[in-house]
Amino acid sequence: MSITLEKLTKRYGPTLAVDGLDLAVRPGRVTGFLGPNGAGKSTTMRMVLGLDRPTSGRALVGGRAYDSYKWPLREMGALLEAKAVHPGRTGRNHLLAMARSNAVPDRRVDEVLAVVGLTDVARRRSGTHSLGMGQRLGIAGALLADPPVLMLDEPVNGLDPDGVRWIRGLLRDLAAEGRTVFVSSHLLSEMQMTADHLVVIGHGKLLADAPMTEIMGGHATLEDAYYELTGSAA
Ligand SMILES: Nc1ncnc2c1ncn2[C@@H]1O[C@H](COP(=O)(O)OP(=O)(O)OP(=O)(O)O)[C@@H](O)[C@H]1O
Incomplete structure (x- = not known):
């Protein structure tokens, strides 16, 4: 595609x-x-x-x-520079809402949190995230529905x-997967x-x-x- x-x-x-x-x-x-x-x-x-x-x-x-x-x-999954995540929401809840809006199973949220290395902090409010953690959360969102x-x-x-x-x-792995x-x-x-x-x-x-x-x-x-x-x- x-x-x-x-x-x-x-x-x-x-x-x-x-x-x-x-x-x-x-x-x-x-x-x-x-x-x-x-x-x-x-x-x-x-x-x-x-x-x-x-x-x-x-x-x-x-x-x-x-x-x-x-x-x-x-x-298509996307990450834009200024990713809007409500600061009072946990990273996990943010991803759960995204998943449900696109009929993606809830278990996929924990899978992508593991892929981006945020499993341990995903239950903290995203307002407490560092810039790097915010980027990782955005990437988790992009990967959530396993898009081509x-x-x-x-x-x-x-x-x-x-x-x-x-x-x-x-990125190299995603491209190698086609x-x-x-x-x-x-x-x-x-x-x-x-x-x-x-x-x-x-x-x-x-x-x-x-x-x-x-x-x-x-x-x-x-x-x-x-x-x-x-x-x-x-
Ligand atoms: N909402 C807007 N209203 C008016 N001008 C805009 C708007 N968004 C972008 N521009 C203008 O359009 C041009 C392209 O901006 P854009 O942000 O797409 O560039 P970019 O390549 O992404 O830049 P950067 O590398 O700084 O992120 C710039 O001149 C910018 O000032």
């Missing part, structure tokens, strides 16, 4: 945040989503989720609008080195180790959509290749 963007465009007043993106994010590999601050990555992901309406064009998951699915969490597509906005944000390494392994994994990050060295394929945007426009090996070309690091692509001065 793929994520496809068809001439996807979003305008906020005078700002063209996303400018005619045509793209297919394919299964079986980790696709990194890169671009400078304000390039339009989060806006694109919000439109894929149906949280923001395109000015024109379409964003589809498995050939359909994400919000047209009866149980969307079973099609995962879309994660800056998942390593706030994670310690063990957490960063864990995410890398998790899932579609679409992940944004500003950490280029981490992306170099994690992604098979890269999509790079700047000012809302597609700058590259190519395998990591092709993007790296003769460059020693992804950072060098990225600066050449985006024109950002090193």
